[in-house]
Amino acid sequence: MAVPPAASAARVSADRTSPPSTRATASKRSWLVRHPTEWRQIGIVTTYLTLLGSMYFFEPCRNILFFAAACYFGFLNSVVIHNHLHQGIFHDKRLNMAWRCVLSFGALYPASANIPAHNLVHHHFEDDGQPDWAAPGAVGFKWNLLNLIHFPNVAGPQTFSGVQRWKAVLDRRAFSRQYVREQVVAFGLTLVLLVNDFWAALFFVVLPQLYGARCILRINLIQHDRCDTSSEWNHSRNFVGRAFNWIMCNNGYHTIHHNKAGLHWSELAEAHERDVKPRIHPSLDERSMVWYLLRTYFLGWRRPPAEPVADAERCAPAADLPSRDEQRREAAEAAGVTGL
Amino acid sequence: MLSRELMGLVALGVLWVNTLLVTLAAWGIVRDLLRRLSRMRALGVIEGQAKAPIAEHAVDQVGRRASDDADRKAILFHDRRYESRIVGGSLETDDAVLLLSEGENAEVWVASHEAGCESLEKFDEAYAWAKRARGFERRVVHALAGRVWIVGKREGERIHAPADSPLLVAAFDPRDWCRRRVALLSLFILSVLAVAGGITYLALYPPIFGTVSIVGGALGLVFFLLVQPAGTAIRDAVRVPSVAQLRGSWVRPKSEGQGSPLYAE
Numbered sequence: 001m002a003v004p005p006a007a008s009a010a011r012v013s014a015d016r017t018s019p020p021s022t023r024a025t026a027s028k029r030s031w032l033v034r035h036p037t038e039w040r041q042i043g044i045v046t047t048y049l050t051l052l053g054s055m056y057f058f059e060p061c062r063n064i065l066f067f068a069a070a071c072y073f074g075f076l077n078s079v080v081i082h083n084h085l086h087q088g089i090f091h092d093k094r095l096n097m098a099w100r101c102v103l104s105f106g107a108l109y110p111a112s113a114n115i116p117a118h119n120l121v122h123h124h125f126e127d128d129g130q131p132d133w134a135a136p137g138a139v140g141f142k143w144n145l146l147n148l149i150h151f152p153n154v155a156g157p158q159t160f161s162g163v164q165r166w167k168a169v170l171d172r173r174a175f176s177r178q179y180v181r182e183q184v185v186a187f188g189l190t191l192v193l194l195v196n197d198f199w200a201a202l203f204f205v206v207l208p209q210l211y212g213a214r215c216i217l218r219i220n221l222i223q224h225d226r227c228d229t230s231s232e233w234n235h236s237r238n239f240v241g242r243a244f245n246w247i248m249c250n251n252g253y254h255t256i257h258h259n260k261a262g263l264h265w266s267e268l269a270e271a272h273e274r275d276v277k278p279r280i281h282p283s284l285d286e287r288s289m290v291w292y293l294l295r296t297y298f299l300g301w302r303r304p305p306a307e308p309v310a311d312a313e314r315c316a317p318a319a320d321l322p323s324r325d326e327q328r329r330e331a332a333e334a335a336g337v338t339g340l
Numbered sequence: 341m342l343s344r345e346l347m348g349l350v351a352l353g354v355l356w357v358n359t360l361l362v363t364l365a366a367w368g369i370v371r372d373l374l375r376r377l378s379r380m381r382a383l384g385v386i387e388g389q390a391k392a393p394i395a396e397h398a399v400d401q402v403g404r405r406a407s408d409d410a411d412r413k414a415i416l417f418h419d420r421r422y423e424s425r426i427v428g429g430s431l432e433t434d435d436a437v438l439l440l441s442e443g444e445n446a447e448v449w450v451a452s453h454e455a456g457c458e459s460l461e462k463f464d465e466a467y468a469w470a471k472r473a474r475g476f477e478r479r480v481v482h483a484l485a486g487r488v489w490i491v492g493k494r495e496g497e498r499i500h501a502p503a504d505s506p507l508l509v510a511a512f513d514p515r516d517w518c519r520r521r522v523a524l525l526s527l528f529i530l531s532v533l534a535v536a537g538g539i540t541y542l543a544l545y546p547p548i549f550g551t552v553s554i555v556g557g558a559l560g561l562v563f564f565l566l567v568q569p570a571g572t573a574i575r576d577a578v579r580v581p582s583v584a585q586l587r588g589s590w591v592r593p594k595s596e597g598q599g600s601p602l603y604a605e
Contacts (some may be wrong), residue, residue, distance in 0.1 A: 062342045130420065140368070150361040157569035168417050169404035170471075176407070198554050202561065203347035207354075210564075 031091070037266040038089045041249060048073035048106055048208075052265045055204035056193065070204070074212025077106035079251050082216065083265050084317045085114040097178060101185040107216070108190060108209035109160075110182035112175060116166040122220065124324070125229040125262055132229070133158040134220035144296065152214035156281045159217075193250060208242045222293070223254045226303075231310035232324060233259070233279040238272065239289040245269065252289070255280060259321060279316040281309035344549055352540060355560050359536040362571040363529045369578055370525045373518045379491070380515055383502060386490045387513075388433040392441050393483035395509040397448040398423045399586045403466060403476040404534070406589070412462070413592035415470045417455075417478075422583045424448035426507065431488060431499075438499050440490075440509075445501045449510035449581035450482045457590045466590070480586060489513050510581070521578040528574045532567060539563055 012333075022129040030036060051070040054061040080105045088096035117133055125132050134155040139147040167176050191207070193201035222237065229235045239245070239252035249258070253268040255276045263271060277285065288290045298303065391564060406414035428442035453516025457463045469476035492499040493510040501507035508514060589596040 060341075064342060067342055130418070139365075141364070146361060146364070149357065150365065153358060153362055153568045154365070157572040159570070161572070165416070165418065169407055169408065172407050192431055194558070198557060199344055199347075199549060201558055203342070203344070204350065206561065207347075207351065 033089055034087070034091055035264055035266060037249075037264075041083060044073060044076045044247075044249075045080055045103065045106060048077045049102075052106075052205050052208060056197070056212075057202050062200075067204065067208070071211040074106065074208040075215040076212075076247065077103060078212045078216035080249055081107060081111045081114055082118065082251065083249055085111060085119065086261060087264060097181075100178065101182050104182035105189050107213045108186055108206065109213050110179050110186060112179050112182055113159060113163045115175065116163050119261070120166075121162065123258060125235065126172040133162045135216060135229075136221050139221070142303075142339060143301060145298065147225075147303065148218060148221065148293075148297045152217040155216070155217045155220060192262040213240065214220040219251075222289070226306040226309075227284060228306075228310040231313060233276060233313040233316075233319075234281055234284060234309040237284045237286060237292075238276070238280070239286050239292070240269075240272070241288050244289060255284070275319055275321070279313040279319065281307065281312040283307060284309055341472070345588045348543070348548070351557070351560070352543065355539070355564055358564060359532060359567060362567050363532055365571060366525050366529050366532075366574060369575060370522055370529075373522050373525075373578075377515060377518050378524075379502075379505065380508075380518075383491050383493065385501065385513070385515060386433060386438065386492070386494070387492070388431040388488060390429060390431050390439065390485045392429050392489050393427055393485040393499075394429040394431060394488065395446060395448045395484040396423075396425045396427055396481055397453075397484070397560075397582065398425070398479055399453065400477070400479050401586065402589070403478065405467065405470045413467055415463075415466060415476060415590045415591075417588050419585070419586055424506070424582050426509065427483075429558065431490065436497060438494070439497055441498055445506045447506045447508050447553075447580070447582045448484060449508065449512070449514060450484060451511050451581070453480050453482050455480045455586060455588050458590065463590055463592050464504045467592070478493045484509060484511055485495055487511075517581070525574065525578060528570075532570070535563060596603075 029162055033039065034040070037204075048070065051066055051073055054232075055066050055070060083098070084099060084103060089099060090096050103111045121130065122132050122134055131137075136151075138154040138158065139151050141147050141150065163179075166172070167179065190201070190206065193205055224236060227235050233255060236254040236258055238254050241252065245252045250265045250268040253272040253276070256263065256268050256271045257265075259275070260271060352584045358509045399419055400423075401417040403415040406416050408414075425448070426440055426442055426444040427445045428440055431438045431440065457466070466476040466478075489508075489510045489512065490499055491510075491514060492599055493502045499507065510517075539556055539560045543553055543560055545552040545556060547553070579585065
């Protein structure tokens, strides 16, 4: 694994759950990528950068179709950041680090921020006595749509100030160096584009970048709002549509991702059916994210009341998985770090 | 075809929606503080003298070795938990001696904590823990005695927590604290709106998309990125003292009495 020690924290428990045969087969298939499905992620990022380049350089491409696609792929670029920071796409460590820089440009934030913000803090919710930097409680407007729009304004700064505090302690110099490299590429390249053609860069590069980065923050609200983050299985909302999960690289299966953080994203659907479905409240197994968003934020005015979703796991059979406490202990021991 | 004019409007729309949401969130805090002030008016603020500690405020912290301490030794602290507790006792006011019961639901407001390091030995011991994954755990406690302000329900000689809120015990007048925070937040809201207005004016300065307009657009982007951390910074700055962040650090001087003193910030 080419991910640095800190990044490995949230996937410790899962490495032993990935069938060795699958990993071995995947390794044989490609000298470049670890798993054949990674080409989908590379394709997503290539498409996104092509869309940005087309709109920036060619005026005929500055249309609603390209712009909407660029915004959507900007969001998918952040989904790839999430997956890549759990399990590097490539065999080669340097290539993984360089890929982080490419992804950072796509999202206009350093991709490595995901290690403390997502892998180490968000995956453990409030288990460390620290609030999750992207906890749904960060917003509290009565009109629920405003919560969805405003959420990144709070979760974003909390994340980046949290990362600053995280890298200020213990020996995190390697992380800090990579973090700076990603900032230089992301902000430097964007600045060059702005200097060259300000309005084209602002409208057709920066707006999709910001849209993608802000949407991935919103996902935290969408996937955890009104769930019971203290429970073993009912802490997350899942979106299980097949087409949605194909393009989202299975990021709709969020419960199993939390519980087995190192399981490769291509294996999440099967694990969700097997381990999660018998233990979660039916309301946390949504077919369509679009319908959920419409119902929750557009067709209703107020935030819907929370349900006792964790009741579902109390009457379900016990799973052969370590508890959250055990997972957290293992992760901390493996990475030599805890929370902040 | 997406024209510059249309995209300019979209960008300005995004900027303003965002700005208004940040100010609306700040206004929400103002509203909470005004509610607190009105509760204080309704219940009355009792000022008195406590000869012995009547309440405690504690912060649980974890200290970890600073990553940049190659030529010095430093421990950075992070807060884990805040706790307010009534230990019980009496409060002498101008006209009576009032009693507080231990364990009341309470909010304790202290002005500051003594969170510094007592000695080099203590530092070295803490530093050894701070290098480990678990960190150096400590509890900073401030006992409240002397001049005290209380907001609660008075029944004869006893003060209780009202049914709908905790008993407030403060080391300073909580009304002044609330008023100052309301003023600060109001200033923040007005400043943010004024800056957003100024940037909009520059961005729309004729000829639109000319040099001045570009300056407005660039400032708009910078403002969009900075107004968000400004919003969370002001939110943290006005957190009620019972849950205000303590954090801080210890830095080891070369020897006792030399160089920078041990301190907590």
